Amino acid sequence: MxxxxxxxxxxxxxxxxxxxxxxxxxxxxxxxxxxxxxxxxxxxxxxxxxxxxxxxxxxxxxxxxRKAETIGKNFIKKRFLEALERRHTKEKSFRVIFSEADNLSGLIVDKFQDYIVLEINTLGIEKLKNHILDVIIELFNPKGIFEKSDSNSREKEGLKKYSGWIYKSGPELIPFELNDLKFFADTQGQKTGAFLDQRLNVKSLERYSKDKVCLDAFCYTGNFGMHMLLYGAKYVTFLDYSQRAIDIVNLIAKENGFKNYETIVGNAFDILKQFDKTSKYFDVVSIDPPSFAKKGSNKKSALKGYKEINLRAMRILKNHGILATSSCTQIISEEEFDNIIFSAGIDTSRITRVMHRGAQPYDHPYVLNILETKYLKFRLLEIEKIKE
CATH class of the missing domain: 2.30.130.10 (PUA domain)
Structure with missing residues (x-):
């Protein structure tokens, strides 16, 4: 054809x-x-x-x-081998395939230790599913493969959502290690169960967490906060709207032997505003919210949301406190994100000093020819009051 x-x-x-x-x-x-x-x-x-x-x-x-070649099992295997060579890693948990960035548009494959979680978002990849499974089994010999194809994009492709084990079986919470910490990928949670894209950015907090009082807002299963505790934080507050996510935070903290923390279930915008009213301040605050917009028509409200949450985070930071702030909204550019932070600083009479700029790690590569592959923006900031 x-x-x-x-x-x-x-x-x-x-x-x-x-x-x-x-x-x-x-x-x-x-x-x-x-x-x-x-x-x-x-x-x-x-x-x-x-x-x-x-x-x-x-x-x-x-x-x-771009070649006149047969699209079958050998082709899929070639793409996987190219992706593995591209990553060149000895890590046991990483993203194996990142859709367009690895020339397999519509496919996400994450490896969590001995288990694989894949996400199929397009009809074309669904048609190639058997080849993909054969290649994964051949290359990784996993204990189990879980399919987490439950995004709204499947409906646009004429596909039903699906979530379940498709090769052997495994636990509902898949154990894996990251930066000397024990975590769980939640097969009933967001995306593929755990976010691997911030694991290099969180390391920037190592020199700023010791003996500090910290907040991990939009924490999901506690990636930033657990690292703060690992790096010697005095106390960490975990905040998320999902009770299930907070339950897993408690489980992960127990697995790592952490006791100096608390959890709060609630809307981060409201809780941060409440902290400001009650003068509850922190040395370090992390905000890592979900995407605020998928479509360009929602961009204006997304920009407003990012400014509001960064502004509220700055207000509850002690002078010279550290703000780790992120955006995974693809339609918001690096420049726009920096402008948001600058504007929030102006409105709160703060100087925003950039200590570290982060983005996607090597296993989430972005292609300059494909703008849609670049999404993650991370800034580590020192927040200083202009006037005491």
Whole structure:
């Protein structure tokens, strides 16, 4: 089956971006199976690549390769081996496949010690699922493979959400270690169960946590706070809206032998405002909220939300306190995020001194040709009052 693009296709496609939208296609020769593999050509009938097609999606074709090669098990294995070579790691827990960044648009694969959790977001990858499983089993011989395909994007692709063990079985809470700490990936929790993308950024707190009173807001299962305790924090408050997440925080703290902490279930915006009213201040505050917007139409409200939460965090920091602040909202740029922090500092009469800039780790690579692969922004700041 052949897909021919319009004459004036955008440079985005020619320069390596894998997405082809419905309005960029001139014609289709043959009747391809929905989710099946098609050859893609430009207006002059020059071969551009091969990918899968989905008539349910505005992203009509996602290119998997720029070569005239067969898309099957050997191809999938090649992509996995390329990704492993790219990571070149001896870590036991890391992201194996990061969708477009590893030339497998629609697939996420995380390795937690001896278990694999995968997320399939597109019909085309669903059609290749058996090949993917065969390759994972061959390369990793895992104790179990859990599929966590429950994102809303599946519905747009014409797929039902699914969550469950698809190879052997394992615990509901998958144990793994990170930076000398014991954690659990929650198969009933967010995304693939645990976030691996902040594990290098949290290390920047090592020199600032000892003997400090700390807050981990939007903590989920406590990544930042557990590291603060590891680095010698005097006391840590964990805050999240999810009771289940806080229950797992308690379990992780017990596994690591930590006792000098407390947990709060509630809305971080409200709780931080309450801390300010009651003059409860911290030496170190981490805020790592979920994405505030997926679509450009929601960007304005996302910018407002980030400013508000950073402003409230600054207000409850002691003078010269440390703020670890993050954004995983892809549509907000680095410059916009810095401007948000600057603006919050101005409104609270604070100087915001950048001590460390962080982003995605090596196993979450981003491709400059594919803007959508770059999402994580991290800043470690010293917050100083302009006037005492």
């Amino acid at each position: 052949k897909v021919f693009l319009k004459k004036d296709i955008k440079n985005r496609i020619k320069n390596g971006h894998p997405w082809i939208y419905e309005n960029e296609i001139e014609r289709i020769e043959g009747i391809p199976e929905n989710g099946g593999i098609v050859d893609v050509f430009n207006h002059e009938k020059s071969f551009l690549g091969k990918g899968y097609i989905n008539f349910n999606s505005k992203i009509r074709v996602r290119i998997l390769t």
